[in-house]
Amino acid sequence: MSDLSDTIRDSFANEYRSRAAELHKWVGPLSDEEFWRNPYPYGNSVGHLVLHLTGNLSYYIGSRIADSGYIRNRDLEFTESRKPRKTEVLRKFDETIILVIATIEGQSESDWSAPYSAERETTSKNRFTILLRCASHLYHHIGQIIYLARELQKS
Numbered sequence: 691m692s693d694l695s696d697t698i699r700d701s702f703a704n705e706y707r708s709r710a711a712e713l714h715k716w717v718g719p720l721s722d723e724e725f726w727r728n729p730y731p732y733g734n735s736v737g738h739l740v741l742h743l744t745g746n747l748s749y750y751i752g753s754r755i756a757d758s759g760y761i762r763n764r765d766l767e768f769t770e771s772r773k774p775r776k777t778e779v780l781r782k783f784d785e786t787i788i789l790v791i792a793t794i795e796g797q798s799e800s801d802w803s804a805p806y807s808a809e810r811e812t813t814s815k816n817r818f819t820i821l822l823r824c825a826s827h828l829y830h831h832i833g834q835i836i837y838l839a840r841e842l843q844k845s
Contacts, residue, residue: 692799694799695797695798695799695802698797698802698818699794699795699797702794702821702822702825703791703794703795705825706787706790706791706794706825706828707787707791709825709828709829709832710783710784710787712832712836713740713743713783713832713835714780716832716835716836716839717736717740717776717780717835717839719839719843720736720776720839720842721776722773722775722776724736724842725737725776725779726738726773727842728838729838729841729842729845730841733834733838734768734834735838736835736838736839736842737770737773737776737779738767738768738769738770739831739834739835739838740779740780740783740835741766741767741768741770741779742764742767742768742831743783743827743828743831744767744779744782744783744786745762745763745764745767746767746824746827746828747786747787747789747790747824747828748760748762748786748789749762749808750808750811750820750823750824751789751790751793751820751821751824752786752789752790752793753808754806754807754808754820755793755806755817755820756789756792756793758789764810790824794821797817801817802816802817802818803816803817803818804816804817806819806820808820811823
């Protein structure tokens with residue numbers, strides 16, 4: 691593998707590991723009740739955001755690159771009313787991060803530019819781009835989670 695391919699692989703894997711650790715740092719102190727409570731009359735709870743991140747990564751990377759067979763129900767990511775335990779939601783998120791990293795580590799030099807397509811995703815034409823977009827999406831929502839966790843810890 692080329693130095694560039696190694697750099698891409700290592701950088702993406704490290705980015706996803708770091709973001710997962712950051713998510714745990716902020717979500718860990720929350721109780722199950724806080725995990726599902728939204729302190730605002732708009733937006734989402736931390737729990738729903740973690741479900742959304744899990745679904746996003748499971749579909750765009752797991753299903754579309756790793757061929758995991760994952761079937762996404764995007765609407766349920768934001769409307770889940772059963773409120774599963776925080777530990778269960780985080781376990782599924784962690785399993786998804788493990789799959790994402792394994793998928794990244796399995797990419798060959800030519801895989802980065804391999805054609806990519808997915809429902810609701812028309813701008814990512816290759817694997818490099820979708821992995822970059824998913825990392826950005828993860829980072830964006832972790833910012834929201836940090837904000838929510840701070841608000842929840844105030845009350």
